[in-house]
Amino acid sequence: MRPGASNTAPGSFRPGQPTTPRRARRRPDLTLPLPERDLTSIAVPLPLPPPPSTAPSTTTTTNNNSTPSSAGPTATPPISDLERVRRIGSGTGGTVWMVQQRSTRRIYALKVIYGNHEDTIRRQIAREIEILRTSDNPFVVQCHGMYVQGGEIQILLEYMDGGSLEGTRINNEAFLSDVARQVLEGLAYLHRRRIVHRDIKPSNLLINSERKVKIADFGVGRILAQTMDPCNSSVGTIAYMSPERINTDLNQGRYDGYAGDIWSFGLSILEFYLGRFPFGDNLGKQGDWASLMCAICYSDPPEAPSNASREFRDFISVCLQRDPGRRQTAVQLLRHPFIMQHIGAPLS
Template sequence: MSPPPPPKLGRYEVLEEIGKGAMGVVYLARDPLIGRLVALKTFRVGFAAKDDELVQFRSRFVREAQSAGILSHPNIVTIHDVVDEGASGTCFIAMEYVKGTNLKQLLQRPEPFSHVFVAEVISQIAEALDYAHSRGVVHRDIKPANILITADNRVKITDFGIARLDTSNLTMEGQLLGTPNYMAPEQIQGKDVDHRADIFSLGVVFYEMLTRKKPFQGENLTQVTHKIVYEPFAPPEDTVKDLPAGLTAVLTRCLQKDPNRRYPRANEVARELRSALEQAEALDDTSATQEVEGESAPAEELQPTRRLERAEVEAAVASTRPAIVPPEPDLAPTRR
């Protein structure tokens, strides 16, 4: 049984625990100065680790706020405050409280996503990443657990915990930062990483939303990383019927092994996705009307994908605890 939450953290009044990960707990709290609800992401210092590893991780934790704190975008979770009370105290981040569910939870539901919904989610992520990249911030750990979706289909990226300012020389020596299933080849190989690694990771999320499968699968870390670096992914058309060619083209470019062959900017992903959808809709509009029980009706009236998708997201939000949860890696991080 978990211990009860502390009554206060810093000046914040703790209301309840709303999430838990391997390294810390997330609390719903109230800022008494302005009455605002916030999510407090704490770092648990009691796990088994050497002193230098604790210091290193605490530094990494604080850098999450320092990197994300310069960002102000509707699709990025806002950082309000960071508190580090020193070796004998707690360090935590006060961030925007988002009532929604994360994409990892949505992917566990049986209903497939419409192409329109997938393209819109990926486009919002891409626009947020482009904004962050333009300010020198690379996320380095884009994955479904870090993508929050509200009931009105607004996407919010969270957990810039391993983000790094391009102008910073701070690294975690010897560590492979990120979640292996979603890593770019250059991350796995220990090469220089820039914003194009986020575009590759976005492609992995894109593929998983379309197919409900990861593009590079294996029974262990070695198999997964080998496939990411050296092997092609199975065409999404093998799993998904009637996939617009334009969406496949965008996905394929995102998942190029060579970063020079990916999109140079994330906003190009959003632009080309929306263009591909417009072209697909134009083709549908020129096709013959569909016959239903002897009567004809426009195709668009038979496919209310946006309304259906919103209802599914609202149901998912209602059935899950609103939280910003420190994500658990699908495979354990490794040292190189």
């Protein structure tokens, strides 16, 4: 509407005036142009590693019932060869199924992402999948490929029979040290490849029956979070964000994704020890998210309790430094006394 124009359309009824016949529009084909979407806004904000030089980049995306490409590190089984066994997790964004390949009887996890995604989003995710498929580290969940059926994205992942560590209390420091070491090994590997997770939290740390711990839900989640939830306001995610990521006025507006991962890691390890969210039950996932963000940004960082060992208290302290430049890196933390003194110790 032009500035100063009447709020009443021509020919409409106004109190106190006689009605008049509605006039036909002179140009019925006139329409206002719709604003174009800025597709560059969904780009991953941090640099991705270069594609492997040993083999050309391939895409495992499939359309409808076609078979995915078998090129790459490992052959991706056709989706027709996968049988869903049972649902092992679900949320607002999708569902995770335990599936079995009929021809080999191998077990996988299949993450089904809700929604019919645009071609641009699918291409972004397919690019990330190819990067993740080249990841070869025992502390990172293996990604085996991606399928697209009717616009729905499905991601084939390594199956971890112990599930996530969310809600787990680990007050045995030897076992907790071993969990921390494995997560740090995975983070050090990702950071060497210039991959920033951005969502380290207990629900994204998986364990199996052999007590092997692996990092999950990296890469693809960054794109989906920006497209499916533009505000990125999930309290479960905000709860583990570093102060400078929530409040960009901190640290002179600079955000170091690697240091942000260390904050999230330290908070998760402390939560395992305490058996509760470190900032308090009232500010946890079911609490007041505005108060939670204020606590993260302006209160003193959480500390390990006084009855914990000196090594563990120091370990948490160097992870939860308010100044990201003072947080130790994953490689440095692997040499911390809390990690080194428990290597080879009994975990029971």
